[in-house]
Amino acid sequence: MNSTPNAIKRDEKTGDPLFIDRRELRLRYEIPVKDIYPFFDGLREGRVLASKCKICLALYFPPQGSCPTCRKSDMDWVELGPTAKLLAVTKVCIKPQSFAEEEDYILGVGEFPEGVRALARLLFEGSRIPKIGTQMRIAVTKDSGENPLYVFVPTEAGSNEPAP
Amino acid sequence: MTKVAIVGAGISRFGRRTDANMNALAWESVSAALEDAGIEQKDIDFYSVGNVGVWSEESLPAVTVGEYAGLTPKGTMRVEAACATGSAAIKVARDSIASGSAKLAMAVGLEKMYGVPTPTIVELIGRAGNYFWEFENFGLTFPGYYALYASAYMAKYEANEEDLALVAVKNHYYGSLNPFAQFQKQVSIDEVMTSKYVAHPLKLLDSSPITDGSAAVILADEETARRLTDTPVWIKGQGVASGSANLSKRSDFVSLDASVMAAKAAYSQAGIKNPVEEIDVATVHDCFTIAELMAYEDLGFVGRGKAVQLIRDEQTYKGGKIPVNLDGGLKAKGHPIGATGVGMAVEAVKQLRREAPKSRQADIRHGVALTHNVGGTGHYAYVTLYGLN
Ligand SMILES: [Zn+2]
Numbered sequence: 001m002n003s004t005p006n007a008i009k010r011d012e013k014t015g016d017p018l019f020i021d022r023r024e025l026r027l028r029y030e031i032p033v034k035d036i037y038p039f040f041d042g043l044r045e046g047r048v049l050a051s052k053c054k055i056c057l058a059l060y061f062p063p064q065g066s067c068p069t070c071r072k073s074d075m076d077w078v079e080l081g082p083t084a085k086l087l088a089v090t091k092v093c094i095k096p097q098s099f100a101e102e103e104d105y106i107l108g109v110g111e112f113p114e115g116v117r118a119l120a121r122l123l124f125e126g127s128r129i130p131k132i133g134t135q136m137r138i139a140v141t142k143d144s145g146e147n148p149l150y151v152f153v154p155t156e157a158g159s160n161e162p163a164p
Numbered sequence: 165m166t167k168v169a170i171v172g173a174g175i176s177r178f179g180r181r182t183d184a185n186m187n188a189l190a191w192e193s194v195s196a197a198l199e200d201a202g203i204e205q206k207d208i209d210f211y212s213v214g215n216v217g218v219w220s221e222e223s224l225p226a227v228t229v230g231e232y233a234g235l236t237p238k239g240t241m242r243v244e245a246a247c248a249t250g251s252a253a254i255k256v257a258r259d260s261i262a263s264g265s266a267k268l269a270m271a272v273g274l275e276k277m278y279g280v281p282t283p284t285i286v287e288l289i290g291r292a293g294n295y296f297w298e299f300e301n302f303g304l305t306f307p308g309y310y311a312l313y314a315s316a317y318m319a320k321y322e323a324n325e326e327d328l329a330l331v332a333v334k335n336h337y338y339g340s341l342n343p344f345a346q347f348q349k350q351v352s353i354d355e356v357m358t359s360k361y362v363a364h365p366l367k368l369l370d371s372s373p374i375t376d377g378s379a380a381v382i383l384a385d386e387e388t389a390r391r392l393t394d395t396p397v398w399i400k401g402q403g404v405a406s407g408s409a410n411l412s413k414r415s416d417f418v419s420l421d422a423s424v425m426a427a428k429a430a431y432s433q434a435g436i437k438n439p440v441e442e443i444d445v446a447t448v449h450d451c452f453t454i455a456e457l458m459a460y461e462d463l464g465f466v467g468r469g470k471a472v473q474l475i476r477d478e479q480t481y482k483g484g485k486i487p488v489n490l491d492g493g494l495k496a497k498g499h500p501i502g503a504t505g506v507g508m509a510v511e512a513v514k515q516l517r518r519e520a521p522k523s524r525q526a527d528i529r530h531g532v533a534l535t536h537n538v539g540g541t542g543h544y545a546y547v548t549l550y551g552l553n
Contacts, residue, residue, distance in 0.1 A: 016182035021221070031296060062297040062410060088417040090311035091364040092303060096287035099303035107302055109312060109412050117412040119298050129364060132319035149301060 035065025038077045043148040046140045050116055051075040061116040080118070081138040083155060084110030087117065091129055102144075103127070110136055110152050121151045130154075166262045169389035169396030170550070172201025172382035173513040175506075178498035179346040180278050181376035186222050187232035190274045190378045193506075194233045197270065197380040201392060205234040208382070209266035213274060214243045214253030215502040218288055220276035229272060246292050246539030247451060249273065250379065250505025251402075251546030257383045258399055267388045273506030274378045285374055292540045294409040307371055307452065309411060309541035311363035314454040316417030318365065321469040323457070325365055329356035330475045331453035332369050335489050339496025341524045346375055346498030370453040375498035379506035381513070397513045400532070400549040401436075403429030407542040420542030423462035427536070430547040431464070439464045439534070440486045443549075445515045445526035447508040449538040450493040459536055460488075463547070482526055490515070490524040505546060508535035512550040528552075 007020050033040065042049035051060045053067035054074045061080060066073040089108035092099075099105075106122040106129055118138065124130055136152040143149040174196025176189055184192070190213075198205065213226035222228045226242040229235070245252035250273035257269035277285060289306040291299045298304045317323060333353055339345040351369055359368040389396040403426035408414060414421075427439075436442050448463065450456035460471040465486050474480060480488040491497050491511045494504060512533035514520045531552030538545050 011182040013180070014182045018182060061412070062294070088312035088316040088411075090308045090315060090366075091361070092305050092308050093361045093363060094286060094305065094307065095283075096290045096299075096303055096305060097281075097283040098287055100283060102303070105303065107304055107308060107312075109414075109417070117414075119302060119304065119410070119412040121302055132316060 035073070036063045039063045042077065042079070043140055043150065046148075048080045048118070048138050048140065048150045049077045050080050052078050059114055059116050061118055080112050080114070080116070084112045084118070084136050084138055084152065086130055086132055086134040086136055086152075087111050089122065089129055089132065091127075108152060110138065118150070121149070123151050123153050125154075166264070167386040167398060168258045168261045168383050169386070169398045170381045170509065170513050171384045171389050171392045171396055172197040172203065173380070173510040174198075174200055175344055175379040175510045176377050177344050178375050178377035178500060178507070181276070182278065184376075186220055186225060186274060186276045187228050189276060189376060190225075190229040190272055190380075191233050193378040193380040194229070194235075194270070194272060197382050201382045203268065203382065203392065208235060208238055208268050208270050210239045210257065210260045211235050211270040211272060212241055212243050212253040212256040213272045214249035214506060215274045216244055216246065216249055217502075219280045219285055221279060225274060229274065235270070245544040245546070247449070247499070247501050248505055248537040248539030248544040248546045249502040250507065250509070251535070251537040251548060252544070253506060254381065254383070254509055254548070255402060255404065255546065258402065261383055261385050267385050269383045270380060271383065271506055272378065272380045273500070273503035275500035275502040276376045277374045277500065278376050282374065293411060293543065297410055298412070304411075305363055307363040307366050310452040310454055311366045312411060313417045313458065313541070314365050314452070317454060317458065320418050321472065323472045325357065326353060327472045327475065328365070328370055328453040328457070329353045331450060331456045332356045332495055334475070334481060335450060335456075335493040335495035338490050338524050339492030341521060342492045342497060345492040345496050346373055347492070347496040366452055366454065372451045372494040372499035375500040377498055377500035377503045377507065379503045379510050381506055381509050395517050395552070397516050397550050397552065400551040401430040401433030402546065402548045403427060403431075403433070405429070405545045407545070409543060411541065419458055419462055419468075420538060420545065422542045422545035423459065423536065423538060423547070426545040426547040427463045430549050434532070434549040434551070436532070436549065442530050443486060443532050443534050444528045444530055445490060445512075446486060446488045446534040446536065447491060447493065447511050448488055448536040450489060450495045451499055451538070453495070455538065456488065456493065463534070463536055482524060487526045490520065490526055505535070505537040508537055509548070509550070516550060516552050
């Protein structure tokens with residue numbers, strides 16, 4: 001906390017007087033993950049896991065610890081992929097504050113044969129934006145902080161983009 | 165349901181408002197609405213304040229606005245439904261009258277977004293979905309959400325970026341005729357096409373701006389409405405729906421299911437069978453150009469994949485089949501998140517009373533106006549039908 005001798009500044013564009021707040025608020029959340037902990041175990045082993053209700057067999061991704069249909073918390077954990085079809089894609093150019101240091105990045109939604117979908121980064125050569133319908137592979141990599149993170153990459157067979 | 169009408173409407177100038185703090189900004193529209201209705205603060209039984217906040221100074225805007233505007237000690241609450249917050253504030257006020265607990269209620273929409281730097285706003289709006297899975301891990305942004313939809317829509321229906329640009333050109337044209345709009349200048353297709361990508365394929369001029377602004381409406385039961393005015397604007401129906409927080413839970417990316425469901429409910433309540441034939445003017449949620457195109461289809465103005473042809477044929481201009489966003493829309497009028505839905509209601513009232521400037525006044529034949537207000541990316545949807553009868 002620091003105190004500014006004169007907290008009032010003139011706006012550069014309008015010239016209106018603005019009181020520059022002397023208080024600053026920083027937020028960092030602690031998010032409980034107990035009910036989906038197997039997901040993080042899987043990620044460390046290089047596998048992306050969805051939760052599956054043992055009663056009605058509904059598959060959940062992102063995973064959740066309870067099934068709202070059966071109202072029970074009895075889950076199996078099953079591996080997704082490896083392939084998924086690209087349903088929607090974007091390249092983020094104007095980035096949030098907390099991603100400001102990164103290069104422009106590509107995000108897409110991939111649909112797995114099991115019917116569930118995931119949003120993740122796409123790592124394709126040359127930061128290319130692949131076409132809708134492209135077959136991709138889900139993989140586990142490390143983020144800049146060495147935490148495991150799931151991403152979509154090209155399938156091993158090479159280009160699986162639909163013909164133009 | 166008890167009939168509820170809007171009997172007073174007010175709006176502030178939208179834009180970068182370094183001249184007014186949150187409470188003073190709200191007062192601009194609250195005072196205009198009171199003036200318009202010809203009532204005093206003491207006549208109001210209940211007021212709701214739609215505000216998303218965090219980027220602005222006050223945590224309890226309902227009470228700070230109430231104190232400044234002389235509404236204390238009337239009952240109040242702050243309402244949040246992301247970018248549909250304003251419509252949610254209207255729902256709360258309408259329900260308070262319909263339940264019989266209030267005769268006169270006010271809904272205020274307020275947002276002051278320029279209090280923090282732009283990257284902080286991008287950060288906060290980017291969290292408007294599922295925070296952990298889509299923002300914390302991957303940095304999805306709000307333009308990014310709609311860009312995902314644009315990518316799928318363009319691939320499926322062979323639309324191109326120029327088609328999206330046509331929406332911006334139309335809405336900036338009407339913004340140029342609206343003295344309350346943030347952008348009162350026209351843009352060309354070239355200017356839209358050469359503006360920088362925000363989230364591919366959406367560019368800066370495909371996007372609504374960061375905006376400060378407020379709007380207020382006063383709602384009344386039938387007896388009170390008829391006593392106060394000769395031109396009450398009735399709420400004929402309001403459909404509400406929600407969508408999954410995670411975009412990855414959506415099955416396709418060419419339509420907002422919540423909009424479709426909200427529209428269906430609103431049309432059913434208002435007895436609307438053929439929207440294009442029975443609605444005189446619409447304001448739809450064009451936070452990005454792709455959103456306006458999807459709205460044409462989700463609201464049943466045209467069939468699936470036909471929105472592009474509607475804008476190419478200029479059928480959503482004044483004089484067209486269904487005029488859309490004659491106030492400039494979110495795109496040019498501005499998008500003060502919590503105020504947007506109330507601002508749409510103010511526009512519906514002005515259009516139905518034939519009080520809009522002539523250059524952008526729709527031809528009112530059936531006396532019916534529609535507002536379509538989406539929160540997030542189809543996370544919330546509110547479709548409201550207003551009418552003279
Ligand atoms: Zn189950």
